[in-house]
Amino acid sequence: MDIILIPLLTILDKIIELYVLLxxxxxxMSWLMAFNVINRSNQFVLMVSEFLYRVTEPALRPLRKIIPNLGGIDLSPVAxxxxxxxLQMVIGMVIMRLIVAVPAQLIH
Structure with a gap:
């Protein structure tokens, strides 16, 4: 069981890292668009912006309902x-416990 669970939890940890990066x-990118540093009419910029919105918005939307808007500052990404x-720390602790438990099982 641990042979499957540890790699799956490690992959989940890496997916979370990638999501944080996104x-x-x-x-x-939203700041750069707001200050007209990058052009919204550029097709590539629009495509990347829409992708990022579709990937991050489902997780941010419920937090935006809970966290109040502070005069145009959105704190939901920080939350x-x-x-x-x-969640990554919890996954890391579970992995550590599984790694420590595996050698103890091999002794008995």
């Missing part, structure tokens, strides 16, 4: 990143 890119980091 959130960062989405936030930075989501904290939640994902917490």
């Amino acid at each position: 959130i960062f890119v989405s936030v930075i 989501l990143i904290f939640i994902l980091y917490f």
Whole structure:
């Protein structure tokens, strides 16, 4: 069981890392678009922006309902990143416990 569970949890941890990176890119890209640093009429920029919106918005939408808007500052990405980091720590602890439990089972 541990032979399958440890790699699956490791893959889940890496997926969370990738998702956090996508959130960062989405936030930075929204700032760049808001300050007209990158052009919204560019097809590639529009395509990347839409992809990031579709990937991150389902997780951010429920948090936006809970976290109040602070005068145009959206704190939901920060809250989501904290939640994902917490989830990564939990996954890491589970992996550590599984790794420690495996040698103890081999002795008996």
